[in-house]
Amino acid sequence: MTTLTESDKPIYVQTADWIEDNILSEAFGEETRIPSTTEISVQYKINPATALKGVQMLVDKNIIYKKRGLGMFVAKGAKEKIRETRKQEFFDKYITALISEAQMLGISREEIRQMIDKCFKEGDDK
Amino acid sequence: MSEIKVSKLCKNFGKNSALTDVSLTLRENCIYGLLGRNGAGKSTLLNILSGRMFPTSGEVTVDGEPLTGNDNALGKIFMMGEQLVFIPSLKVKKMFEVTADFYPDYDMEYAMKLAGNYGLDCKKHIHKLSTGYKTIAKIINALACGAPVVFFDEPVLGLDANHRDMFYRNVIERYTEHPATYVISTHLIEEASSFIERAIIIRESKLIMEEDTEIIRGMGYTVSGKAGDVDSYLSSLGGSSEILRTEVIGGLKTVSIKGQPAGNTQGLEITPLSLQNMFVCLTNENIGKE
Numbered sequence: 001m002t003t004l005t006e007s008d009k010p011i012y013v014q015t016a017d018w019i020e021d022n023i024l025s026e027a028f029g030e031e032t033r034i035p036s037t038t039e040i041s042v043q044y045k046i047n048p049a050t051a052l053k054g055v056q057m058l059v060d061k062n063i064i065y066k067k068r069g070l071g072m073f074v075a076k077g078a079k080e081k082i083r084e085t086r087k088q089e090f091f092d093k094y095i096t097a098l099i100s101e102a103q104m105l106g107i108s109r110e111e112i113r114q115m116i117d118k119c120f121k122e123g124d125d126k
Numbered sequence: 127m128s129e130i131k132v133s134k135l136c137k138n139f140g141k142n143s144a145l146t147d148v149s150l151t152l153r154e155n156c157i158y159g160l161l162g163r164n165g166a167g168k169s170t171l172l173n174i175l176s177g178r179m180f181p182t183s184g185e186v187t188v189d190g191e192p193l194t195g196n197d198n199a200l201g202k203i204f205m206m207g208e209q210l211v212f213i214p215s216l217k218v219k220k221m222f223e224v225t226a227d228f229y230p231d232y233d234m235e236y237a238m239k240l241a242g243n244y245g246l247d248c249k250k251h252i253h254k255l256s257t258g259y260k261t262i263a264k265i266i267n268a269l270a271c272g273a274p275v276v277f278f279d280e281p282v283l284g285l286d287a288n289h290r291d292m293f294y295r296n297v298i299e300r301y302t303e304h305p306a307t308y309v310i311s312t313h314l315i316e317e318a319s320s321f322i323e324r325a326i327i328i329r330e331s332k333l334i335m336e337e338d339t340e341i342i343r344g345m346g347y348t349v350s351g352k353a354g355d356v357d358s359y360l361s362s363l364g365g366s367s368e369i370l371r372t373e374v375i376g377g378l379k380t381v382s383i384k385g386q387p388a389g390n391t392q393g394l395e396i397t398p399l400s401l402q403n404m405f406v407c408l409t410n411e412n413i414g415k416e
Contacts, residue, residue, distance in 0.1 A: 008398050010340055011320055038302040045294045047157060047321045048302050050340070 011046055015054025020063065020082045023074055030074045034064060128189060128202050128274035128307060129154050130175060135184035137170050144170040146331045148184070152275070152307055157297070159322035159339070160311035163409050166328045168311040169208065172277045175309075176205035188275075204229065205277045206268035210260065214253035218263050221252060222270070231272025240266045240296065244289065257284040265293055269300050278310045282317075290314070294321060319401040329409045339401055346370060346399040346407065347387055350380040355393050362389045370407035382407050
């Protein structure tokens with residue numbers, strides 16, 4: 001992520017997504033401090049109020065919490081929580097779209113299975 | 127606190143009106159983008175708000191006090207204009223010092239630090255600086271001034287991409303450490319759209335919008351697809367939607383529409399309008415015409 005304004009999503013949602021991505025990849029480990037809203041807003045040139053809104057969204061979801069005087073920390077179990085939500089999103093966003101595109105192209109269920117298997121196999125070979 | 131209220135502002139230059147009936151309130155500690163096409167009246171507005179120009183009619187107040195002839199109100203405002211208001215033979219350091227005489231909260235240490243970061247030689251005479259460095263000197267002066275309201279008129283004019291990037295970061299950094307009201311007029315909307323909290327849009331001397339950028343971003347969308355599909359989508363909307371722009375390339379039609387997508391959009395590509403695209407639509411002379 002180099003800029004935050006290219007996507008369709010509101011910037012505060014992108015900010016929250018970016019923090020979640022980093023928690024998933026363990027760049028921000030559980031019980032460790034995440035960058036401050038100032039650091040985030042300067043780095044990505046976004047309005048501090050917008051960055052704060054994104055951070056607040058994750059506080060409301062109990063993904064991160066505030067330690068007074070120290071900053072924002074990743075909550076315990078945050079990664080698992082994000083994974084669960086993202087799994088559902090994965091289904092809605094990719095699987096449903098995959099099936100509808102496949103139907104449009106007349107690709108059968110069996111063909112899709114073969115394609116997926118092939119993809120996994122190529123991934124394993126690397 | 128520093129709130130600026132503008133009511134029914136008009137400015138005429140001979141027969142031409144540069145500003146017509148502009149009323150708005152600048153909130154305390156907010157980053158504004160002042161957007162408008164060339165000659166729309168951006169600089170005139172900023173010049174009046176900073177007391178460099180008198181309005182033909184209308185009033186400007188700062189925290190309830192009228193701006194005109196009021197040193198207390200004027201001292202709360204700093205303007206970085208296009209023109210250099212200092213004697214050209216002045217050295218950069220001296221320019222900072224002269225400004226500091228007028229603005230008691232001036233942060234000289236910060237100014238010198240920024241000068242170092244930008245590679246600006248403070249011992250040089252202003253008129254010997256390149257176009258870009260003249261702008262940089264003015265930017266630094268504005269960022270360090272310590273006034274609760276700072277206007278930047280085209281601050282990135284003549285700056286290369288690296289220095290523009292530095293400027294945007296400096297604005298945000300300074301804003302978080304010393305909150306103030308910033309009004310930044312610019313044509314590079316895409317670059318600034320992510321940190322501008324509210325946008326003020328002027329078109330042909332009139333204020334046409336003053337709104338949260340996040341809200342403006344959600345105000346419209348673009349539909350594109352086969353001309354027939356787009357047309358039937360448009361007719362399904364009925365006459366309720368305002369069409370901002372229509373483009374046709376071959377059999378492909380792209381239409382920008384105010385509001386939210388509704389009804390059946392299958393086979394059509396829907397994208398939200400960016401601040402820049404919304405601005406182009408709002409300030410185009412041929413609104414809605416094909």
